[in-house]
Amino acid sequence: MANGIAAKAPASSPARRMTMQKLMRRRSTTALALALPLIVLISTLVIYPAFYAVYLSMLDRTMEHFTGLRNILFLLHFDTFWMVVKQSCLFAITAVIFKALIGFVTSHFVHNLPAKGQRKWRGMLLVPWVIPTAMSTIAWFWLFDPSYSAINWLLAKFGIESIPFLGVPGWARFSVILVNVWYGAPFFLIMYLAALKSVPDQLYEAAAIDGASWWQKVWYVTLPMMRNIIAITMLFSLIVTFANFDIVRILTYGGPVNSTHIFATWAFALGIQGNNIPMGASVSLFMLPILGVAAYFILRDINRRGSSV
Amino acid sequence: MAQVTLRKLVKHYDETPAVRGIDLEISDKEFVVLVGPSGCGKSTTLRMIAGLEDITGGDVLIGGEVVNDVPPKDRDIAMVFQNYALYPHMSVYENMxxxxxxxxxxxxxxxxxxQNAAQILDISELLERKPKQLSGGQRQRVAMGRAIVRDPKVFLFDEPLSNLDAKLRVQMRTEIKKVHQKVRTTTVYVTHDQVEAMTLADRVVVMNGGNIEQVGTPNDLYHSPSTKFVAGFIGSPAMNFLPCALDEAAGGLRVRLSDQLSFPVPQERTARYRPHLGRGRLLFGLRPENIMEQRPHLEANQNPFEVELEVTEPMGMETLVYFLVQGMEVCGRVNPNAGARDGKRIKLVADLNNMHLIDDESGKVL
Structure with a gap:
């Protein structure tokens, strides 16, 4: 009977089909086959560029001689590098904290709006996040203009001297952070709003009956219920903000005197504009350990809490 | 410890009325159950007592004081919610x-x-756990524990057993009753389950369409319902309602259900029913347990009749029988040994001592 069926089967050799079937029957083979597209994608788009960057960082300026860790060692003794490290951390941490604060507060406002008007507000508040950053940053660039900008015009009306927003290191650092906060806060708003909506109303009612004030409800109900979302959003935003490029690049070009450079813009300035690609690659590699440590701590905390709840 | 009073209490959601001016007096330490179908306003009433819902009109008084504008935390009440509303990130001890x-x-x-409350509820060994690690019944106990430790003036229960499976629900029902016996506190309990209402309550408040239909002890409601709604809502299987006519015959009154079927009205009720003689749109109401199998000795006002059964449902301790009178399905409860079978002709007895006559227009029991 089995022979009869095999004989009727079309041309492909039965022996070969048998081995194929045997192979497919092994679960590991099937799993590998199903995961293959993703493996290929990640290999070509992530792993290969990453290792290529490591390789590049070990070349000299002419990209002809292998120099080992010389680029890295050079950076470690370079003052500007340490300033960029400090500026990157200041930029990312300050921006993320303010984005989280503003997102948290506005999400409460939007959450408490009547359902009817809520969509409109949600849409409007999302606008900064939806506009292409390059465009909105150019608008900010104009707003910050020392002599003709709207902000300085307003200040002049109140008799305040015009502020060189992009001309002085302190103000320039303030400005890039402000624009980044303006751009990124809506993301926090949406994430926190979703988290808020998932907190059952009855918990607040129970807390109200238990005698909790508004602040106590936020502290004992809202925050604990949102902890994971807050942690994940902040980590995610920290990574994205740390790796930011466009805002600094368009607003200040890293100036004045490199004072607003962060890793990505400085790597670009050294590598592409300064024609020293290996040095640029070395700079960008420094982001990896810093973000890795942050990710480890935040995700560890989430795992720990996830298993305890 | 306190009494709760509702005076002309009204609640509108935008233009939709949810509660239409109810009056209710709940005395100290009493266990009152608000019962009714969904959307009857029972939960809204409870939430107004709790202060979770604004009052459109009327007054809520707790312990003799108007609390309309007092926030929930200052009303000295405790509430048990349908889905427990335990804080998921806190342990049982922290929750309580x-x-x-x-x-x-x-x-x-x-x-x-x-510890005292945990002992009452038998959850002492669960105090360190998180709500996620508890079963539904245990969570319900914790929710009750959270209410008990506060030692409030009033306990409010909002359908606390609806999320439990049938067996656990019966068990927890007894548990709640025991707790109330130990912790004598004024209790308002909302449910849509009339069995819960009957078993737990000192007094039951039946609500329908934002109004109170009737207030009374479980026995009162069962034996002397004042409206058709109450008569039909309390008791399971529900009371049979049949259109009927009231006739004068041989010195007494008779309810005529069809050309073939009519029963004499009990002597002691003739005076009460006589004014309604010849009136149209009357309903005859009789509970299934008052339609039983033929027995050798009939008491006064027990009338035999014969029907062809449509369906029978053996329940073990009794058999429910269904038959048609003038195209209307009627349910009776007979002894499982009475030989009731689908499609069989059988002699039954209607016990008119417990009959009701209802004016179908006003819905009032006459």
Whole structure:
């Protein structure tokens, strides 16, 4: 009977089909086959560029001689590098904290709006996040203009001297952070709003009956219920903000005197504009350990809490 | 400890009325159950007592004081919610002690009260657990514990057993009754389950369409319902309603259900029913347990009749039989040994001592 069926089967050799079937029957083979597209994608788009960057960082300026860790060692003794490290951390941490604060507060406002008007507000508040950053940053660039900008015009009306927003290191650092906060806060708003909506109303009612004030409800109900979302959003935003490029690049070009450079813009300035690609690659590699440590701590905390709840 | 009074209480959601001016007096330590179909306004009423819902009109009084504008936390009440509403990130102990901690109660006092409540509810060994690690019944106990430790003036229960499976629900029902016997506190309990209402309540408040239909002890409601709604809502299987006519015959009254079927009205009721003689749109109401199998000795006002059964449902301790009168399905409860079978002709007895006559227009029981 089995022979009869095999004989009727079309041309492909039965022996070969048998081995194929045997192979497919092994679960590991099937799993590998199903995961293959993703493996290929990640290999070509992530792993290969990453290792290529490591390789590049070990070349000299002419990209002809292998120099080992010389680029890295050079950076470690370079003052500007340490300033960029400090500026990157200041930029990312300050921006993320303010984005989280503003997102948290506005999400409460939007959450408490009547359902009817809520969509409109949600849409409007999302606008900064939806506009292409390059465009909105150019608008900010104009707003910050020392002599003709709207902000300085307003200040002049109140008799305040015009502020060189992009001309002085302190103000320039303030400005890039402000624009980044303006751009990124809506993301926090949406994430926190979703988290808020998932907190059952009855918990607040129970807390109200238990005698909790508004602040106590936020502290004992809202925050604990949102902890994971807050942690994940902040980590995610920290990574994205740390790796930011466009805002600094368009607003200040890293100036004045490199004072607003962060890793990505400085790597670009050294590598592409300064024609020293290996040095640029070395700079960008420094982001990896810093973000890795942050990710480890935040995700560890989430795992720990996830298993305890 | 306090009484709760509702005076002309009204609640509108935008233009939709949910509660239409109800009056209710709940005395100290009483267990009152609000029961009715969904959308009847029972939960809204409870939430207005709790202060979770604004009052459109009328007054809520707790312990003789109007509390309309008092926030929930200052009303000295405790509430048990349908889905327990336990704080998921707190342990059982923290959940139960939360209200006391907010009130800055001394630590040893908190421990004493929590342990006392845990003992009453038999959850002492669960105090360190998180709500996620508890079963539905245990969570319900914790929710009750959270209410007990506060030692409030009034307990409010909002369908607390709806999320439990049938067996656990019966068990927890007894549990709640026991707790009320131990912790005598004024209790308002909302449910849509009339069995829960009957078994738990000192008094039952039947609500329908935002109004109170009737207030009374479980026995009152069962035996002397004042409206057709109450008569039909309380009791399972529900009371049979049949269109009927009231006739004068041989010195007494008769209810005529069809050309073939009519029963004499009990002598003691003739005076009560005589004014309605010849009136149209009357309903005859009789509970299934008052339609039983033929027996050798009939008491007064028990009338035999013969029907062809449509369907029978053996329940073990009894058999429910269904038959048609003038195209209307009627349910009776007979002894399982009476030989009732689908499609069989059988002699039954209608016990008119417990009959009801209802004016179908006003829905009032006459």
């Amino acid at each position: 002690s939360f209200g006391l901690r907010l009130k800055k109660t001394p630590k040893d006092e908190i421990t004493r009260r929590v």
